[in-house]
Amino acid sequence: MAFASFDGRRGAQLTAEINVVPLIDVMLVLLVIFIVTAPLLTHAVKLDLPRASSSANEPPPQRIEFAIDASGQRFWNGEPVSREAAAARLAAEGRREPKPELQLRADHRVRYGDVAQTLADAAAAGLTRIGFVSEPEGR
Template sequence: MAMNVGSPGGNGSEPDVMMDINTTPLIDVMLVLLVMLIITIPIQLHSVTLEMPVGAPPANQIKPEKIQIDIDDKGTVYWQGLPVTAAELEEKMRATAQMNPQPEVHVRPNKDARYAVFANVLASTRRIGLNKIAVIGAEQFVQ
């Protein structure tokens, strides 16, 4: 039984140098980074810290008054069911704006009312300082 221990040439020269890069460590590092990315993304997206109040919210003892402003199809403006002129409407709005707590103003335009009248009422409420405004009756505009 014979065993060849030397180089293939038999002259004792060094083996040829391998010129290819060893990609195994690079692939290992890339896989580790990919696993870390996959693990950390769901934590970042689903973790939302909120400090919610504990217990029941305090009850509002004072219910705000509700002021109803209606606009009919002819452009007549009604304050709590009574027709008013533009000057009377602004006077009543100024008195309402001074109340504490400020009442809720519900504006209900008719489907056939002119937009200019409705826009004038809304602009007057904002200019005078009424902050609690709601446009109600929108279901009539749905076709």
């Protein structure tokens, strides 16, 4: 930085140094502008995204199709079985994990006692997922 002197011959000369004070003022103004405008430049869209879990997918439980015809004959996945054999198979299936789903299909003319016995055998075996299969009207 140059200082002025009282020498008359040198007083009329220009100094060749750069004045940095206005440059600092401009930089501070630009800094404030960028600080103020930076949050306004983010265009975020508010979304409610689904949560993902990292748990393993369990296979769907096995399905047992159990049918009782009008004469009271029992069928295990299409194979005829007696009540005792069906109770033994239900007990074996009740010990498995995951427990299978029992789908009970009974003829509309079957005695209620046969259906109740099958439900009691399934409950004694520990099977809790029991579905009743029916056909829609009009068929």
